[in-house]
């Protein structure tokens with residue numbers, strides 16, 4: 001079963017919904033997959049603080065390589081530790097050199113919750129053999 005998300009607020013909506021019950025946006029027209037990814041990446045800069053957190057989570061679940069630069073920027077520069085944590089988590093799921101370098105850098109973040117999350121992700125990646133032994 002596919003989970004549907006409102007392309008405005010990125011909360012879960014039912015497949016049949018035509019109006020988002022959360023933000024009341026008309027969602028009767030389904031967006032294409034390419035637009036969907038772009039909208040998710042754009043939502044990382046949304047003003048409502050939980051929207052970027054949700055967008056980062058969905059991008060991670062979808063393993064969106066295209067989102068790595070935007071997520072990396074957030075992980076390195078954003079001030080909200082919740083958002084940084086979700087970006088780091090998403091990068092851990094997407095994987096690759098840039099993503100894992102960013103997760104590694106996040107183990108030195110000023111926020112404890114980000115450091116703990118980054119260490120958990122690295123441990124998880126290492127246990128799956130996804131990190132090089134010399135790093």
Ligand SMILES: [Zn+2]
Nearest residue numbers: 006009020023
């Ligand atoms: Zn909505």
